[in-house]
Amino acid sequence: MSENKEPAPPGEGGRLFYQSEVFRVEPAGAARPRVSRAPSRASIAEPAREVPVHAECDVLVVGGGPAGTAAAVAAARLGARTLLLERHNHLGGLATGGLVIWIDRMTDWDGRPVIRGFAEEYLDRLPRGAVAGPPREAWGSRDAATAAWWALRTAAFHGTVTWSPTCDPEWMKLAAQEMVIESGAEPLFHAWGAMPVMEGGAVRGAVFESKQGRRAVLARVVVDATGDGDLFHRAGAASSEDVDERDIHHCMNTAWLFGGVDMPAFLAWRAEKPQEFAELMRRGREALGLFEKPFVSWRDDVALFMGPRLAGFSAVQVDDQTEVEIRSHRLMAQHLAFYRAHAPGFAGAFLMLSAPQLGVRHARRLVGVGAVTREGWDGRVAPDEIGVSPPLSPKFRNVSVGYGALVPERLDGLLAPGRHLSCDATSHSFLREIPQCWLTGQAAGVAAALAAEAGVEPRAVDVRAVQRALLRQGAHLSEAVVRGLEDNPKMKNFS
Numbered sequence: 001m002s003e004n005k006e007p008a009p010p011g012e013g014g015r016l017f018y019q020s021e022v023f024r025v026e027p028a029g030a031a032r033p034r035v036s037r038a039p040s041r042a043s044i045a046e047p048a049r050e051v052p053v054h055a056e057c058d059v060l061v062v063g064g065g066p067a068g069t070a071a072a073v074a075a076a077r078l079g080a081r082t083l084l085l086e087r088h089n090h091l092g093g094l095a096t097g098g099l100v101i102w103i104d105r106m107t108d109w110d111g112r113p114v115i116r117g118f119a120e121e122y123l124d125r126l127p128r129g130a131v132a133g134p135p136r137e138a139w140g141s142r143d144a145a146t147a148a149w150w151a152l153r154t155a156a157f158h159g160t161v162t163w164s165p166t167c168d169p170e171w172m173k174l175a176a177q178e179m180v181i182e183s184g185a186e187p188l189f190h191a192w193g194a195m196p197v198m199e200g201g202a203v204r205g206a207v208f209e210s211k212q213g214r215r216a217v218l219a220r221v222v223v224d225a226t227g228d229g230d231l232f233h234r235a236g237a238a239s240s241e242d243v244d245e246r247d248i249h250h251c252m253n254t255a256w257l258f259g260g261v262d263m264p265a266f267l268a269w270r271a272e273k274p275q276e277f278a279e280l281m282r283r284g285r286e287a288l289g290l291f292e293k294p295f296v297s298w299r300d301d302v303a304l305f306m307g308p309r310l311a312g313f314s315a316v317q318v319d320d321q322t323e324v325e326i327r328s329h330r331l332m333a334q335h336l337a338f339y340r341a342h343a344p345g346f347a348g349a350f351l352m353l354s355a356p357q358l359g360v361r362h363a364r365r366l367v368g369v370g371a372v373t374r375e376g377w378d379g380r381v382a383p384d385e386i387g388v389s390p391p392l393s394p395k396f397r398n399v400s401v402g403y404g405a406l407v408p409e410r411l412d413g414l415l416a417p418g419r420h421l422s423c424d425a426t427s428h429s430f431l432r433e434i435p436q437c438w439l440t441g442q443a444a445g446v447a448a449a450l451a452a453e454a455g456v457e458p459r460a461v462d463v464r465a466v467q468r469a470l471l472r473q474g475a476h477l478s479e480a481v482v483r484g485l486e487d488n489p490k491m492k493n494f495s
Contacts, residue, residue, distance in 0.1 A: 059222075060206060064187065064225075070441030075445035084185055084187045093227065099169060111141070117470065129298075134155050190211065203412070235411055361432055362428060381481060384402040446470055
């Protein structure tokens with residue numbers, strides 16, 4: 001989920017400081033009765049059974065979040081028979097069902113769009129009124145008044161206006177669905193990808209659970225876009241789970257929306273009377289303990305709450321997930337009462353929507369052939385680059401993302417774009433964001449389609465062919481990579 005970030009001061013090794021607070025709470029379930037967690041039997045025996053094959057395809061994408069949606073569209077547009085499994089009733093993942101409707105920076109600090117391709121087309125499809133953000137001519141502006149105005153609207157940082165729009169989640173769901181269908185990919189909703197189908201040391205499909213029971217999809221290449229690395233983890237691929245406890249990229253919460261607010265009035269009060277705003281925040285923390293400020297949405301009468309962000313919980317432990325949901329929903333009601341009583345513009349606020357999806361920021365990160373690390377923030381260009389991410393602040397150069405970050409170190413038949421890609425904990429703080437997931441998802445879809453067509457493993461795909469296909473699909477690559485494509489027809493693969 002998006003937050004305003006501050007770079008670390010010198011000597012901190014790249015650690016990030018976040019302006020949003022992190023709240024560590026008591027262990028899960030401490031205040032609630034539970035059924036026994038000390039059962040009489042450690043396990044039960046499940047009899048072997050035949051699993052029906054639901055479908056066969058070239059590319060199977062498991063997870064219809066930002067990375068998975070982009071991967072499915074990119075693969076199908078290259079002619080691959082593509083199936084997209086999604087456990088919910090919509091596409092878009094945290095960008096829609098998670099209410100992460102504040103899309104983080106897609107421009108660099110000079111105002112140039114660097115996350116393009118699928119991402120750009122997707123947002124361009126949203127109708128007028130479904131997107132709120134600065135006009136293109138303002139991107140990169142350092143005019144103090146302009147930046148101050150957009151800073152309150154989550155679209156200016158470090159005195160620079162950025163393309164960081166806020167979008168209507170329902171229109172985003174529809175746009176994602178239609179892009180997938182128009183591409184020729186087939187979405188399959190209410191299908192939870194549960195286990196990889198293995199042949200030797202390679203993934204050749206996935207088993208999913210649904211109302212029809214347990215079924216399988218066979219594929220030449222699988223894209224694990226679960227966000228938590230569920231498939232590659234269960235296939236035995238190595239992963240990293242380290243986090244910086246001082247950061248928020250490991251926190252969880254359920255976001256929510258309040259309707260009936262007057263956000264222009266609230267923002268004007270916040271800008272004109274910052275001391276009163278600070279006092280409101282102090283009183284909120286005193287009253288509730290866990291307290292969050294509102295953000296703008298795509299409408300002036302809807303407020304977005306991206307927290308409070310809860311630390312100390314695991315995104316892959318069902319008891320912890322349950323506890324976070326319970327605490328977040330209680331906090332939603334508590335925030336409503338406090339804001340209605342004390343905050344300008346909130347007298348008529350009402351509970352509008354809690355996110356259908358839990359806001360997970362981190363669970364596992366792939367150990368890949370390559371990785372994006374803090375050392376790579378100096379402007380170096382990865383020879384296997386498949387996209388460029390804006391850096392965290394003007395102090396850093398654009399960050400080159402290499403294809404190796406999507407390729408498991410040893411496991412074949414699978415690619416892993418999205419927030420669980422291969423990177424260090426510090427780089428994960430921004431590579432987990434929605435635009436970066438679109439970026440890596442599109443690259444994974446292209447690579448999966450090319451690998452399936454050539455009959456090779458993803459690690460053996462021609463990276464130059466991936467780069468050329470990405471450029472044809474409107475993606476942005478560094479100038480050095482584009483020039484290199486003209487000089488070197490092929491590049492060594494990862495075999």
